[in-house]
Amino acid sequence: MSREQIVLTREELDLQQEYAQRVRQIYRDRLPRQPLACVTTFGCQQNEADSELIRGMLIDMGFGLTDDERRADLLIFNTCAIREHAEMRVFGNVGQTSHYKKENPDLVICVCGCMPQQPQVADKIKQSYPYVDIVFGTHALWQFPRLLYRRLTEKKRVFDISGDQQGRILEGIRPVRKEGPAAWLSIMYGCNNFCSYCIVPYVRGRERSRDPQVILRELKELVDEGYRDITLLGQNVNSYGLDREDYPDFAGLLELCNNVPGDFRIRFMTSHPKDATPRLFETMARCEKVCHAIHLPVQCGSDRVLREMNRRYDVKRYLELVDYARKCMPDLTITSDIIVGFPGETEEEFRETLELLERVRFDSLFTFIYSRREGTRAASMPDPVSRQEKQRWFDRLLQVQNRISREKNAEYVGRTVEVLVDGVSEDPDFDLTGRTRGFKLVHLRGGRELIGRTVEAEITRSSTVALFGKVKA
Numbered sequence: 001m002s003r004e005q006i007v008l009t010r011e012e013l014d015l016q017q018e019y020a021q022r023v024r025q026i027y028r029d030r031l032p033r034q035p036l037a038c039v040t041t042f043g044c045q046q047n048e049a050d051s052e053l054i055r056g057m058l059i060d061m062g063f064g065l066t067d068d069e070r071r072a073d074l075l076i077f078n079t080c081a082i083r084e085h086a087e088m089r090v091f092g093n094v095g096q097t098s099h100y101k102k103e104n105p106d107l108v109i110c111v112c113g114c115m116p117q118q119p120q121v122a123d124k125i126k127q128s129y130p131y132v133d134i135v136f137g138t139h140a141l142w143q144f145p146r147l148l149y150r151r152l153t154e155k156k157r158v159f160d161i162s163g164d165q166q167g168r169i170l171e172g173i174r175p176v177r178k179e180g181p182a183a184w185l186s187i188m189y190g191c192n193n194f195c196s197y198c199i200v201p202y203v204r205g206r207e208r209s210r211d212p213q214v215i216l217r218e219l220k221e222l223v224d225e226g227y228r229d230i231t232l233l234g235q236n237v238n239s240y241g242l243d244r245e246d247y248p249d250f251a252g253l254l255e256l257c258n259n260v261p262g263d264f265r266i267r268f269m270t271s272h273p274k275d276a277t278p279r280l281f282e283t284m285a286r287c288e289k290v291c292h293a294i295h296l297p298v299q300c301g302s303d304r305v306l307r308e309m310n311r312r313y314d315v316k317r318y319l320e321l322v323d324y325a326r327k328c329m330p331d332l333t334i335t336s337d338i339i340v341g342f343p344g345e346t347e348e349e350f351r352e353t354l355e356l357l358e359r360v361r362f363d364s365l366f367t368f369i370y371s372r373r374e375g376t377r378a379a380s381m382p383d384p385v386s387r388q389e390k391q392r393w394f395d396r397l398l399q400v401q402n403r404i405s406r407e408k409n410a411e412y413v414g415r416t417v418e419v420l421v422d423g424v425s426e427d428p429d430f431d432l433t434g435r436t437r438g439f440k441l442v443h444l445r446g447g448r449e450l451i452g453r454t455v456e457a458e459i460t461r462s463s464t465v466a467l468f469g470k471v472k473a
Helices: 012-030 047-058 082-102 119-128 138-154 202-204 212-224 249-258 277-284 303-311 314-326 347-360 387-410
Strands: 038-041 074-079 108-113 132-137 157-161 182-186 229-233 264-267 293-295 333-340 364-370 414-422 433-436 441-445 454-461 467-471
Touching: 012 138, 038 047, 038 414, 047 074, 047 108, 047 138, 047 182, 047 441, 074 082, 082 108, 108 138, 119 132, 119 333, 132 138, 138 157, 182 212, 212 229, 212 249, 229 249, 249 264, 249 277, 264 293, 277 314, 277 347, 314 333, 314 347, 333 347, 333 387, 347 387, 387 454, 414 467, 441 454
Parallel strands: 038 074, 074 108, 108 132, 132 157, 182 229, 229 264, 293 333, 333 364, 441 467
Antiparallel strands: 414 433, 414 454, 433 441, 454 467
């Protein structure tokens, strides 16, 4: 059903640019050189895309970009709230910056993103990290220039975690992407699913789809700029267009993207199984630019636990989706997420998850021990299984999946596959890395002039996490 969407207005964009120019002038008056900013990103691909918008705003404000925190005049930590471990990493990194502040009292430190959108986290930063200057949540992202201007002129700490809780669609802010052939392209923001363990709907707001014509225009620009591997992003891409009667559904958007001229690949993530349809898989199979790869988080192999998670599908439905997807695309690569030790999960229910792994044979998994998130329904559920027992389950899960991943990758040995070379390998025996159309990591030998090009590679060996090969002449 269509509802009114809140898109940045021309007046708001003009005001943002005005604040950017004010910040630029302040640093011109204060420093004999260009100021430098360092952006550190934690979490998912959507956070990476948000950081690209932050970098775009920094360029507008006159900053240069650096990866060296000690050289920076402005430190930005764009944070993730999905698990406790991610939050502790952020606090550890932010804690180290107190030394930088002592060395350079004019250093501005900013914490933004999903973590401070939670009031209790913002309060913790306010009380325990007095050297942090600016704190804002996901809804205030577009106001970054104004918040920095306030800090520079008012000499007070600035906190903004309120914002518009429905969330805005950030059109008109130019992202600055990292070098390489791959690019993120956000097609929607927010989430309506309210899985009982997940904080995302509370920190990112409700689902809102971007205008398809704006998406296509941005896609064309990326292709013209030389990007070859473009990932469409959303908390649940399968929900694209469901909030607008005048927009296509996600399968329809894929078709529109596939029709954009140029030599490039299309990927997407993340897909929720409850909204995955036969039409989606048929469209993937039919569109030659859409990669035969899907991330389809299942989370658990127990129907009872899935109900408690509020996932709104059962194991039978999930297996039907996988079987139909593979029928449409026999070469399909499937990855997934698994949560071990959800509150109330039993040993028998955990074994059902292992059985699911053997049945589906995922190419790889993102695996997590359940992390309690304050404010979610699962946080109040009884959780009698010890952390030690959950760790034992987790280790068993990894053992099973690592075996399956090794077996799946071994099937590529002796085959020739298309690889998009995307960077320099960290393996001392190989020069380059690349990705197959199924997003398999490949280490290759060859010159750096191949980066950004598609090559035919013969796979000579494999491991649990990668393929190894040589470029065919």
